[in-house]
Amino acid sequence: MKLDRIKRRSGGTLILEITPLIDVVFLLLIFFMLATTFDERSAFKIELPKSTVAKTKSTLKEVQVLVDKDKNVYIKYTNNSGKTETEELELSTFVDFVSEKLETSESKDVVVSADKDIDYGFIVEIMSLLKEAGASGINIDTNSTK
Structure with a gap:
């Protein structure tokens, strides 16, 4: 030109x-x-509780459970091709689905990211279902105040 x-x-x-x-x-x-940084939880309107403990960077080789303030439960995992997928689950199929994903994951650890306004009893129910599904460790995700 x-x-x-x-x-x-x-x-x-x-x-x-x-x-x-x-x-x-x-x-x-x-x-x-x-x-530019992208928030992984921006699609899920979850406001995490604050913590003074430094956050450890984790690779997404474990299973992550997301709970929003309306008590909708989502599971985030890495599939066989290495792509991260997210699915909404009902509590009736939760144990079977999570145990299936834990069998294929490198780590049996699960990260729970729940909204700070969720009642404690519901989180305890989720944690007991995770133990039933075969999770060896359960980590609670928080925002760092530092």
């Missing part, structure tokens, strides 16, 4: 260069791609 030269009153020609503009646009694109 050839740009037409613009005639100036002083007799010189003015050429519109867009190469620096393209460079700046790509630099801004790279900056925003690197600076």
Whole structure:
């Protein structure tokens, strides 16, 4: 694409260069791609309780159970192809589904991410169902206040 030269009153020609503009646009694109963080729980309206304990970074090789404030239970796991999947579960099929996912996971640990407004009894029920499904360790997910 050839740009037409613009005639100036002083007799010189003015050429519109867009190469620096393209460079700046790509630099801004790279900056925003690197600076953006994505919250894994943004689709699930879960407000975690606060904790002063430092959060340990975990790889998603374990099974994660998400509970929102309406007591909807979701399970997040990594399938055989390495893709992370999330499914909503009923409590009647919870034990069978979680035990099936724990058999194929590297770790038998389960992370529970529950909204802070959920009553304690429901979380205890979820934890007992996880133990029944064969979970060796149950971790409670919190937001760090540091």
